[in-house]
Amino acid sequence: MKLALFGAGGMIGSRILSEALRRGHEVTAVVRHPEEFAHKHKNLTVAKGDVLDSASVAEAVKGHDAVLSAVGPAPEVVKGAARSLIDGLTRAGVRRLVVVGGASSLEVAPGVRLVDAPNFPQEFLPVARAHGEALGTLKKNTTLDWTYVSPPAMIGPGERTGKFRVGKDQLLRDARGESRVSAEITQSHFSMRLNIRSIFASDLRWAIECASSY
Numbered sequence: 001m002k003l004a005l006f007g008a009g010g011m012i013g014s015r016i017l018s019e020a021l022r023r024g025h026e027v028t029a030v031v032r033h034p035e036e037f038a039h040k041h042k043n044l045t046v047a048k049g050d051v052l053d054s055a056s057v058a059e060a061v062k063g064h065d066a067v068l069s070a071v072g073p074a075p076e077v078v079k080g081a082a083r084s085l086i087d088g089l090t091r092a093g094v095r096r097l098v099v100v101g102g103a104s105s106l107e108v109a110p111g112v113r114l115v116d117a118p119n120f121p122q123e124f125l126p127v128a129r130a131h132g133e134a135l136g137t138l139k140k141n142t143t144l145d146w147t148y149v150s151p152p153a154m155i156g157p158g159e160r161t162g163k164f165r166v167g168k169d170q171l172l173r174d175a176r177g178e179s180r181v182s183a184e185i186t187q188s189h190f191s192m193r194l195n196i197r198s199i200f201a202s203d204l205r206w207a208i209e210c211a212s213s214y
Contacts, residue, residue, distance in 0.1 A: 002026045004061040004094075006051045006081070007070035009037065012100055016070055017044070030060045052080045057088025066096035075130035082134035086141050097146040104128030105135050106150055106171040114171055 003020055007013035008029035020027050021041050030049035031037050037046045049060035051071050061067050067089055071081045082099070089097055104115035104124075114120060115128040138146050152172065165172055 001065040002028075002063070004028045004030055004064040004067045005070070006030050006049075006068070006085075007072070007100075008039070010070055010072070013070035014039070016068060016100075028060065028064065030057075052077065052084055054084040054087035054091065057084050058091035061089060061094050062092040064094055066098065067094055068098045068100070070100040073127050075126045078127065078130040079133050079137070082137040086137065086144060089144055095143070095145045097144050099134070099138065099146065099148050101135060101148050101150050102128060102131035103150050103152060103171060105132040107169050108171050
């Protein structure tokens, strides 16, 4: 597949990039400063673009099979990217979009989101709410084939094992009650929201395996 990736320089985006290239995909890393992007590969193209500018998005993703976004963590970037990606992909005629989001919109009890839990850290509220708003923006869209991947509550560098579980709207935990994952995709617990139109199972599996969090 020919993939366009936003956020390729981040902790998760860089791992998505490496995994996609390892699997033989052609990848365009869309970044603001191509001259500063050091990753090199025969199947990698580095293009200048702004995820907050829908016209720039449209120009960058035209001709691609799918677009992946792992941008953040600034709240305004998270919210603005959702809007401009929808508009840009629509203009370019690209229908498949995978967004690596956050865990805050997942339920920890029936009708209770993680972000609304009494012990949710106050310092993470702005970005958590931004991810929830971005998901809401995607849910209103009926033209794209979008997938929103929500990781566990905690994420960071670690060991890769390739093991994972898949859920829906609930926060997944391990036997000890913990919700965590390594960026290398270790004992993983992912939740997905889908606008199911013409997404293939193989594409979903790839998205889950290589897209952990923003």
